[in-house]
Amino acid sequence: MMTERIVNFSAGPAVLPESALKQAQRDLFALPGVGMSVLEISHRSKTFTAIIEEAEANLRALLQIPDSYHILFLQGGATLQFSMVPMNFLRGAARPATYIQSGSWGTKAVKEAKREGDVVLAWDGKAQGFVRIPRSEELTIPHGTPYVHFTSNETIEGVEFDTEPAVGNVPLVCDASSDFMSRPLPVEEYALLYAGAQKNIGPAGATVVIARDEFLKQGAANLHTMLDYRVMAAQKSLYNTPPVFGIYMIMLVTRWLRDEIGGLENIEAQNRRKAALLYDVIDGSHGFYRGHADRESRSVMNVTWRLGDEALETAFLEEASRRKLSGLKGHRSVGGCRASIYNAMPVAGVETLAGYMTAFQQQHG
Numbered sequence: 001m002m003t004e005r006i007v008n009f010s011a012g013p014a015v016l017p018e019s020a021l022k023q024a025q026r027d028l029f030a031l032p033g034v035g036m037s038v039l040e041i042s043h044r045s046k047t048f049t050a051i052i053e054e055a056e057a058n059l060r061a062l063l064q065i066p067d068s069y070h071i072l073f074l075q076g077g078a079t080l081q082f083s084m085v086p087m088n089f090l091r092g093a094a095r096p097a098t099y100i101q102s103g104s105w106g107t108k109a110v111k112e113a114k115r116e117g118d119v120v121l122a123w124d125g126k127a128q129g130f131v132r133i134p135r136s137e138e139l140t141i142p143h144g145t146p147y148v149h150f151t152s153n154e155t156i157e158g159v160e161f162d163t164e165p166a167v168g169n170v171p172l173v174c175d176a177s178s179d180f181m182s183r184p185l186p187v188e189e190y191a192l193l194y195a196g197a198q199k200n201i202g203p204a205g206a207t208v209v210i211a212r213d214e215f216l217k218q219g220a221a222n223l224h225t226m227l228d229y230r231v232m233a234a235q236k237s238l239y240n241t242p243p244v245f246g247i248y249m250i251m252l253v254t255r256w257l258r259d260e261i262g263g264l265e266n267i268e269a270q271n272r273r274k275a276a277l278l279y280d281v282i283d284g285s286h287g288f289y290r291g292h293a294d295r296e297s298r299s300v301m302n303v304t305w306r307l308g309d310e311a312l313e314t315a316f317l318e319e320a321s322r323r324k325l326s327g328l329k330g331h332r333s334v335g336g337c338r339a340s341i342y343n344a345m346p347v348a349g350v351e352t353l354a355g356y357m358t359a360f361q362q363q364h365g
């Protein structure tokens, strides 16, 4: 039986902190003092109440989330948020919603929003192949738009906003799925932000939504209960059975961020170091490796590149898997290679990959 862990660069579901996995493994047979696992207890029990409250408190403390914001644990993934956002805030609105389309995920969000009403694009990077993030002066934000939606990190193309787009007084909505908790965030600049857990903070099945109370109050009337943020906020995510295991894992992962990493400034510094290791190899390779994203738009979470000689890509990926470096194949829509180096990817794992890339170039360059 193989029980050794390999170096996992998967884009999602993705690597999780070892201490969180080990604790979950122990607790899955019986939570200490409870005699049952988190999978077997009522979501209204004292034990689970303590779990969801700690998950929320950890998120609140790490991100310094103001009291005027709700933290919700929902299901349906980030993809359901593509629909829930326009259902709540575009339905019945007098003006079109505004989307910044900087990659594949943003494009999917636009597609769902159009089912609810009119959408205008503040900027569209498609013609350029989604290789960069817009500069503030390139954005067109129409007057009276109900919200502006953007994707802070485009997981597939590997382009990331390094700061919030300047949208003036308009409510800002963000799909933060793949860089959530990778750095400190000025939450008060957002009306709502959401993240599927399986990139950076837990397993698939739970989605975190952080939303300003005043913004939620503006939602459309007569929504289906499960799709109405106000119900989920009023019921503290317990209108129906919530994704209990996902919430439990988020509790453990945020505990790890707090106690072992020491907060979001520290994880950001570590993440930047990891990304620099790979981008330095790419930039120093004289074209043997070619980064997909423009330099100033590069993602700290998902590093995307091609081999100058594309025929070598298959050999590169095969040799990588022999060396137990897994998940490096780029998304089918972009091709090439992608290393997802989320919070839980240790620096040593990235050093191993950087060393392999250098050795592969020496052999084949």
Ligand SMILES: *Cc1c(COP(=O)(O)O)cnc(C)c1O
Residues within 6 Å of the ligand: 012, 076, 077, 078, 079, 080, 105, 151, 153, 154, 155, 175, 176, 177, 178, 196, 197, 199
């Ligand atoms: C993975 C991802 C999604 C889709 O998430 P699901 O939870 O699978 O619905 C949406 N947006 C971004 C930026 C992602 O990385």
